[in-house]
Amino acid sequence: MAGLCEWIRIPSIGVDPAHHADVRRSADWLADALREDGWPEVAVWGDGPALPAVFACWPASDPDAPTVLVYGHHDVQPVDPVQRWEHPPFEPVISGDEIRGRGASDDKGQVAMHLLAVKAHLAATGQNAPSVTLKLFVEGEEESGSPHLRKLLEDHEAELGCDLVVFTDTALHDRDTPTVNTGQRGVLGAEITFEGGAGDVHSGRAGGAIPNPATALAKLVAALHDDDNRIRLEGFYDDVLEPSTKEREDYAALPFDERKWLQHNGGGAQATHGETGYSTLERIWVRPTAEVNGISSGYTGPGLKTIIPATATAKISFRLVPDQHPEKVAQQLSRFVAEHTPPGITARVALRGEGVPPYAISPDDPANAAVKQALELAFDQPVRFARAGGSGPAAVLQQRLGVPLVYLGATLPDDRVHAPNERVVVPLLLKGAEAAAHLWRMLAQAEIAKRLSR
């Protein structure tokens, strides 16, 4: 994992243009690491509009073996509030059995896990090529909502052809409960700006007599949820698949310590809170959300400044579940904003990309069963199915490549991803690598291979 620490030192914050050069350095670093590991075909895709992605291919010894494409990403989240980090985010430290730093878990750690898996697989099989043809595709825009992923998949259709996608940006339920993830929520991000006048106004000279964009935006945000915390965009729930009784029972059966969950995932939140009639796991796995990610207006410096702000802006992101469509939600949002824009205020809605569709795969899918079995071999205990509340381009990959997509990851929900002091638990990464190594071997078995290439 020494290589991982080196990789973490590259601050590949894709959402911040000031760090785009670092995203390129991060891609080059990975490409070099793959060549050193002996991958015969390695390329950095960085010519198009997309931030650099890394592609690698290692053909199987058996030409009839199926092809497996491993997906991950090497861009990372911003680090603010940086003062809350216990150490500089891009100077990784090893503490106990953890590696700490931005990207340690999301997603550099899990990509490193798969590099390790290939070495383990070759060592275990004693061959100089994997049992399945392995392809690695590591993009640089996942934290930005993968705005150019569709184009990349089109431009490189030939290279990316495969029988199965293994999606590696995913977590286990907890340290003692290995699980196979069967789906992720989608996401749609938007920035809503209310503009009143051309400039700030003295709140004594005009206060009480003109619209206040901050107050108007607050009213819009307040109107986003009803008293049951259901989202009030018209038609928002039309395409939402209700969880089945079986699903609800499975989730209810998983170990869940709300106090501990609050500590870890709530960052110390003092209580759970959400849609009436659903458990916490249901709220984060199978129910859609509307969360304010940031809001700013007027004077926020020290002391008091008695103005009516000229503008107010809110960053809002929606988590979506099958079968919601980002583009439909975007239209619903535009209507909602128009309905909640008072006279004297001009509204702008800027979407962050086209959004990420939600994705789910049946636990009964043969590839999913293989992943479960591989994890059970590695963890030497029963493995169960779960879901993830986060988002990733699983649906885009599955749709464009036209093959099943399964999840294989070994991080934890309390790895503080997207937050200060992100970490990854190394022993879990090693087990995850072992599971992946088993998976390649199993996928090469005639029966599954046949099913896959059907």
Add this chain to the structure above:
Amino acid sequence: MAGLCEWIRIPSIGVDPAHHADVRRSADWLADALREDGWPEVAVWGDGPALPAVFACWPASDPDAPTVLVYGHHDVQPVDPVQRWEHPPFEPVISGDEIRGRGASDDKGQVAMHLLAVKAHLAATGQNAPSVTLKLFVEGEEESGSPHLRKLLEDHEAELGCDLVVFTDTALHDRDTPTVNTGQRGVLGAEITFEGGAGDVHSGRAGGAIPNPATALAKLVAALHDDDNRIRLEGFYDDVLEPSTKEREDYAALPFDERKWLQHNGGGAQATHGETGYSTLERIWVRPTAEVNGISSGYTGPGLKTIIPATATAKISFRLVPDQHPEKVAQQLSRFVAEHTPPGITARVALRGEGVPPYAISPDDPANAAVKQALELAFDQPVRFARAGGSGPAAVLQQRLGVPLVYLGATLPDDRVHAPNERVVVPLLLKGAEAAAHLWRMLAQAEIAKRLSR
């Protein structure tokens, strides 16, 4: 007015600790200017907790003449958004008949006006001392809500004793309609902080299942006003004096071009908006308000960051009218915040000082009549009575010094004070100086003097 430009160059932003040294430089600059003008007694009061204030006294030739204390302030508002300024805010430019720069109007310009008035007065009377004993008191914390004014007035009771206060931080109705201001609104500023967890949280991992401080704060802000734009703090209107029919008629009779008013005071606002049943002038002069001055939460940088913010903060200020009490409104606000703090959120309310009480004086007051007459002499046209929507420590001065307080100013409501591109109209300052010079002479006349010292 060359001196004024020099004074404006000193960025005496009192609300910003980084500029406290500049506030001191500003006080020293004024003290030196007064000494150069021949004021026999000049002092900078800067030892206590208050930012430096300047005091000066010039005794009348006639020991029985009344004593008049002129009040102003030399601290200025912050300048952001600085990119909206057409020139650097502290590099004053003379454009046509205007001087532009932060503080040109509020309040360095009007203090300079009174310095000029004394020179004019001495020139006109041909004496080497004013007809009334003149005292000048220019504080450095007005834009911060004068937090230490009461203490200053106590510590310097002896020096500040007078028969009348002339309050110079006030404006005319418009360029063609000279008016005497008869009152100002009070103000109470508060910063409300909602805290959820110890840190930001991944909106995928926990979104929909924990409280969002930004959403909760938005709901509180949205609840501040009802559908008639009346403020929903319990008891808020109990002490509000309804304007008399006479007042409402006077205000309705003043020239008022809403379109122009919007352009100037609305900073380009597209519509008026406010409490049902009141005109725009009534809304800004005799009705209380609650305005959001700033709000901030979560990620506000470039791109998207899918977090649930740990905290959210809103700066809110209330404009108050006779006979509201800031301390009572502070209590009403604390109750309101407590009632609107959801489970899982911790609220903090930080008041900005103890607030500024509202003040009003009768148009029939003899001193007020003298001001009106002085302005009529200077402007050579009828002068009417009006009110101001802004705030100042008039009530504190009047109460502590136990004498009447009148307003004499010659700036304009469209001077863009507290906003980018603040300016002052020089010919009006000159007329204002002439009016003040008349006022000193008139106040020395036995009859008014007697009434004053009653």
